[in-house]
Amino acid sequence: MDRLVSMQAFTRVVDVGSFARAAESMDLPKATLTRLIQNLETHLGVKLLHRTTRRISVTNDGAAYYERCVRILADVEEAEQSLTRQNNSPRGTLSVDTTAGLAQLVLVPHLHEFFQAYPDLKLDLTINGKPIDLLQEGVDVVLRVGTPVEESMVARRIGHVQLAFYASPIYLNRFGTPHDLAELAQHKAVNFLSNRTGREMPWPMARGMERSEVLLPSAISTNDADVYMGCALEGHGVARVSRAMAEPYVASGRLVEVMTDWQTEELPISAMYPQNRHLSAKVRVFVNWAADLFSRHPHFGAAQQRLAAAA
Template sequence: MDRLVSMQAFTRVVDVGSFARAAESLDLPKATLTRLIQNLETHLGVKLLHRTTRRISVTTDGAAYYERCVRILADVEEAEQSLTRHNNSPRGTLCVDTVAGLAQMVLIPNLQGFFDAYPELKLELTLNGKPIDLLKEGVDVVLRVGNPLDETMVARRVGVLKLAMYASPIYLRRSGTPTNLTELAQHKAINYLSNRTGREMPWPLARGDEQGEILLPSVISTNDAEVYLGCALEGHGIARISRAMAEPYVASGRLVEVMPDWQTEELPISAMYPQNRHLSAKVRVFVNWAADLFSRHPHFGAAQQPSTRDTIRALAAAG
């Protein structure tokens, strides 16, 4: 058991690149974690880590040992989980990171069903939305909107975000209602800032065989969905909003869909997790639960089928 604890300590230090952060995530005193690593190096007779006051790096022997440790620890976890798999009772803490809109509209209203099915799981739900290092942040799985760009991650498509153009009656009374692309180009927009690039995001548009992309001038741009919606409701311009978020405001008359014959893009919603980690039972049941949840949602369902590459990578990670 001490050997496994030492392996876990070593892999966590490598994952997060810091003794202090590793000790915190394992709920151990830093001195205890340091002693575990030192005893492990003494037992193996090799140096696993290069340590300076500024950084930690892995030796050649340490890198090889790390890969073996990851597999061994994954096998141990799988063996433990297999004892409870017959009654679908994975246990422990599951760390999920997503964006506020998906949490509020899809996850939170249905969490009781998840806890009823998996009563021994505790959920840590964080709202970030920006690219993060899952290993360093101690996150098991993220839910993200948009095409996955990180090739080191397994991405399973679980839903789709359907967008349309909306404006408030306040804005339309003041500026008129566009009916074509030429008129649309004369309007102001509320632009969304990409979390990846920090730049304003253009709007792809299509009607039948006609396709184009437009970036309207704006008086305000933001990277926060709630602020973005608030600006649209206050009449600061035309906005591209998810149908799920806009629906109640359309029903109450506070938003009006603009140029409904023109389609804007549909963005994939993906559950993502590191491909170099064994897919644990708690991650597996959450991803399956989320996929079923989104597929039955009137605004987030009808997801495109995952690509062959994604399917192969997901199966490989699942073992």
């Protein structure tokens, strides 16, 4: 029995909660992975997993063994990396989950730089604005906009999103341009639905010492950034949009910034990964690369010095 492979199989089953998904992620037949776990239990003389047709759970012995396996496998990987060139050129597949906006505006235009620096890495880039379970989904790192709430994750702040208020000339020609809160209250918004709560998200607003939180009525609300922008462009209301996304539409005349005396919150951008796992070389180099990339971006990196000072 290959003890390390069996340990890897066991930890992967615990992580994803499924023999089928674990086998797929390890590129093994399900029967082979099942046999590895069975042989491991026989070798140890204890039951590691409770298996039913509906779910898999870890026994008390299995939970204790899992924690030790995670540390052992991390030590093995670190030892191998110290004796090979993987510290400088990590290998394998890196699974990254992010939003469409961050992928299109920041990551994709510079991926050739990443692959030039790390030619032995393959990137699986998925787009999902909703919270996900990294271990269940087999994802190595996520990039998210907004304050992290997942306590089980390490969150490294790598940038920020500047937001402002915009409307299309189509809308403004029909309803006028708001200049203050009283005028804004007479308008409609394109509202964004929180992926966490499903509720419309209000707009924190500030001008000097004045503070307010505004939630305008809307004809349409959505949780998709592309649909949100499309509704703003078609004149369905005032929208709160990142300056990076709005910039080309302002330049073409399809959007106009409004309420320019008022500011809204800046949202942090974070790279997140499980805190109970060894930070592999491939995750480390990607997070460092992404942090540098965002720091150089004119819209997402201007606050890097403030972020560093606040850390």
